[in-house]
Amino acid sequence: MADYKLKLKALLHDPVDKMLNLKNHEEIAEKIFHFLFTETPHISEAKLADSIASALSRIIVAPKLEKKENEDVQKNFQEQSSVNLEEAYFIDIFSEKIHDIEVPQNHKDVEDLFKKLESLSFTNQDEKAKIIFLFLWRFLPDIFPWINKHPADSRAPNHSIYDHLVQASAVVSSIENNKIPAFLLFTISPVQEFISKARKTSDLWAGSYMLSYLIYKCIEVVMEKLGPDNVIFPNLLGQPLVDRWLYEKFKNTSIANLNDHNFQKWLQEWQKFESKRNEQLEGKLTIANFPNRFLAIIPYDNSLAKEVENKFKNNLEELAGKVSEKLIETLKNSGNSYSEQDLQNINQNFKDQIKSHLLNYFQCYWVVLPWVSKIKINYPPNDALEDYKELISDQNELYRTVQTIVNHPYYKPANVGSAYSLLLELTEKLLGARKSIRNVLGENYYESRGEKCHLCGEFEVLDFDWEKLIKDNTGLLKKGEKLCGVCMTKRLFPEIIKDKLGLQTAIKFPSTSEMASIGEKRTLKTKDKQDFEKIFNTFKSNLKNNYQFELPETISVPALKNDPLYKIDGQYLMEETYRPEYFEREYGIKLKEDDFKEIIEFLKEKNISPSKYYAILQMDGDNMGKWLKGEFNPKIKDTIHKKVVDALISYSEEKDKKELEELLCYKHPTSPSIHQAFSRKLSQFALEKVRKIVEYHHYGKLIYAGGDDILAFLPIEEVLDCAYDLQEEFKKILSPKASMSAGILIVHHKYPLYLALNEVRNAEKMAKLTFGKDAFCIRIISHSGEIRDSGGKWALISFLNDLICKFKNKHIPSGFPNEFAEVYEKEGIEDTEILRTELKRIYLRKQVKDKEYINEILKNFDSYEFDLKYFVNLLLISRFIARESKV
Numbered sequence: 001m002a003d004y005k006l007k008l009k010a011l012l013h014d015p016v017d018k019m020l021n022l023k024n025h026e027e028i029a030e031k032i033f034h035f036l037f038t039e040t041p042h043i044s045e046a047k048l049a050d051s052i053a054s055a056l057s058r059i060i061v062a063p064k065l066e067k068k069e070n071e072d073v074q075k076n077f078q079e080q081s082s083v084n085l086e087e088a089y090f091i092d093i094f095s096e097k098i099h100d101i102e103v104p105q106n107h108k109d110v111e112d113l114f115k116k117l118e119s120l121s122f123t124n125q126d127e128k129a130k131i132i133f134l135f136l137w138r139f140l141p142d143i144f145p146w147i148n149k150h151p152a153d154s155r156a157p158n159h160s161i162y163d164h165l166v167q168a169s170a171v172v173s174s175i176e177n178n179k180i181p182a183f184l185l186f187t188i189s190p191v192q193e194f195i196s197k198a199r200k201t202s203d204l205w206a207g208s209y210m211l212s213y214l215i216y217k218c219i220e221v222v223m224e225k226l227g228p229d230n231v232i233f234p235n236l237l238g239q240p241l242v243d244r245w246l247y248e249k250f251k252n253t254s255i256a257n258l259n260d261h262n263f264q265k266w267l268q269e270w271q272k273f274e275s276k277r278n279e280q281l282e283g284k285l286t287i288a289n290f291p292n293r294f295l296a297i298i299p300y301d302n303s304l305a306k307e308v309e310n311k312f313k314n315n316l317e318e319l320a321g322k323v324s325e326k327l328i329e330t331l332k333n334s335g336n337s338y339s340e341q342d343l344q345n346i347n348q349n350f351k352d353q354i355k356s357h358l359l360n361y362f363q364c365y366w367v368v369l370p371w372v373s374k375i376k377i378n379y380p381p382n383d384a385l386e387d388y389k390e391l392i393s394d395q396n397e398l399y400r401t402v403q404t405i406v407n408h409p410y411y412k413p414a415n416v417g418s419a420y421s422l423l424l425e426l427t428e429k430l431l432g433a434r435k436s437i438r439n440v441l442g443e444n445y446y447e448s449r450g451e452k453c454h455l456c457g458e459f460e461v462l463d464f465d466w467e468k469l470i471k472d473n474t475g476l477l478k479k480g481e482k483l484c485g486v487c488m489t490k491r492l493f494p495e496i497i498k499d500k501l502g503l504q505t506a507i508k509f510p511s512t513s514e515m516a517s518i519g520e521k522r523t524l525k526t527k528d529k530q531d532f533e534k535i536f537n538t539f540k541s542n543l544k545n546n547y548q549f550e551l552p553e554t555i556s557v558p559a560l561k562n563d564p565l566y567k568i569d570g571q572y573l574m575e576e577t578y579r580p581e582y583f584e585r586e587y588g589i590k591l592k593e594d595d596f597k598e599i600i601e602f603l604k605e606k607n608i609s610p611s612k613y614y615a616i617l618q619m620d621g622d623n624m625g626k627w628l629k630g631e632f633n634p635k636i637k638d639t640i641h642k643k644v645v646d647a648l649i650s651y652s653e654e655k656d657k658k659e660l661e662e663l664l665c666y667k668h669p670t671s672p673s674i675h676q677a678f679s680r681k682l683s684q685f686a687l688e689k690v691r692k693i694v695e696y697h698h699y700g701k702l703i704y705a706g707g708d709d710i711l712a713f714l715p716i717e718e719v720l721d722c723a724y725d726l727q728e729e730f731k732k733i734l735s736p737k738a739s740m741s742a743g744i745l746i747v748h749h750k751y752p753l754y755l756a757l758n759e760v761r762n763a764e765k766m767a768k769l770t771f772g773k774d775a776f777c778i779r780i781i782s783h784s785g786e787i788r789d790s791g792g793k794w795a796l797i798s799f800l801n802d803l804i805c806k807f808k809n810k811h812i813p814s815g816f817p818n819e820f821a822e823v824y825e826k827e828g829i830e831d832t833e834i835l836r837t838e839l840k841r842i843y844l845r846k847q848v849k850d851k852e853y854i855n856e857i858l859k860n861f862d863s864y865e866f867d868l869k870y871f872v873n874l875l876l877i878s879r880f881i882a883r884e885s886k887v
Ligand SMILES: [Zn+2]
Pocket: 453, 454, 455, 456, 457, 458, 459, 483, 484, 485, 486, 487, 488
């Protein structure tokens, strides 16, 4: 385990409010540290960590001045380029906006916190260091919100003091005991392939949450060994699973008594969670938001990576055990008599089968890249530059930038921190190479000859009495459905994770039929809903009393939590559900027409008829790889205080000046601060915004939100606006230069889910390829199987919404899109001018309330920059949505 006292020294080597008293900051740091421990924080390792951390995130250069002759000039330059509190500002590296620097009211605020920490009593000094470190890592930004706009260095105010301090603490754990710092990049697979194999919406959630949870468990190994600060990507600060881990560490120590408002509020939330009274936290905790990879700074050694790999496998094994236990439970309850011995044998047999499926299916890959080849004083950057030159290139801007920096006399001796961006790219490249060599499969399972799994079609189905399982576990399996170990784990995962996380409510998902009915539910009168509820309950008790059958429990979307129909699945508002064949096929019970009579009459009388279509929305950020590599980073001169830039230029001469000006115009290489800020913004978007927008602003249900990756179910009435709002928010949080693309699928509620998921993925690809990113693509698959695509840039959404409204209100003729499509498709007219004339002619030939609107349509026709078939489809699709939507 990491030496936490050392981590704490690195973390506190600068005062968190450094800018308040720049001159005496070292003494102040020491005083602060003495509240906790008696020794000095500025020991050699902490100092080295500070200098590496500084090089990691900061580019400051000085003119090349000969030492002796120019002592005065040197001094003048120092003076002219120093930035005091009054002149200081803070640059947001993504939006490139300049903000005021933020500071506490006075230094006492900071001292007070450390005095409170001093007063806590710990029995063990190591424990004390660890708990206080974890506390500061997690709560400094909450307790001192100004810390995020308090620069670590006023000359390069592009990252906060907090970022600098936690980088120093991460580095110190990687060089402790003369170790070499290294990157660990770890990833698991398959991802899309696994997630998309879903028959039910809950399979889909279970697949994505399972991956997210598994990678979290891998990250946990690094947190336990080195501390959460050593994980660079994804952002862990404020992650619900990480907070839960912290709560477990804090709850029985004296830190729980710390008198701080922010901390106590947090603590109480988790106490409420522990006693199963915190629905909100449960909601947050059950969003899949870990990506399938992580990057950490570790001491160079493969043992930690191997430990993570083992943990990954153990977790799969443990899951196999849980799944097997659940299956045994149902056998026990099935009424058949099994001896204890029988059950034990069966259990072992299940466990082995499931385990072998899981371990064969899931793979993990990792690389560990040392930052230097062998231990040398100050960790020079030369190895990194050489490797990069050999494996990638010495002809690109990044290489030249880093080379210029490390060769600059200001940086003598330069350290490896300056080469962070090169090392990062090398690590990515190595992982790519590693992944191209597939892991050897343990058993030749592809050749097995038994019945294949009904869901994935890949593994053999488990050797199991499937009939019994279906009878006893209503809703778990469809009639006749048989699964393999991987898919069975996915199916049971919601139950398993409920136990594991100690959740109060079972994890349930609205069905696709429910998603289709949201519009109807929103617009039905409360009285009708209440009446329906009564009739439906009678129907349910009839099933129970006369057929010994209980309908599976279902729920609606979160926004309808208080609706009388919240627990009645939308398909029961659809007349065609009430057929004996349906119930026999779905649940294996034989009902009579008479059983349905009352309900059908009610639905008819009240004219209840929900749409049969719902929407799936899949979105992700454009060019995320480029963002991560720093291709959108600002120029170096825009990350340095203007006063410093001016001084640099005025004090350098000739060749020196030219070189300097060149450097200032290069892009800022990626640093851990930029990397962390990026991942923090992504997680802020995913954790705080996406769910709210999808579930509360637009009546949807979020499946996953891992950074920029989003998958959600929505009613057709809301999907366009929801997609639009999400990309707006993304831009707002990340940068005006950032954008997202969306695939939107509108599909019949009975369309096979795994096919629908493929289709929405294709639509998302089209948004990027056909419509050129920063765009949406909408695909409609009608019940008859006809597929239509359309799309464009985001601004087009408002025209689409307009059309939908006009169609709905019959202000424009409903027949014209079809007639126009016929002209376009059947008559094969491709001449734009003729088409334009036709469009106008067809529109105006009809009885039209809004004649003028043709001009708006023509305007959009003229400016439509893609293949006109998509414009034709746009008209058809908006008419379709207008017909199906209820709101
Ligand atoms: Zn399967």
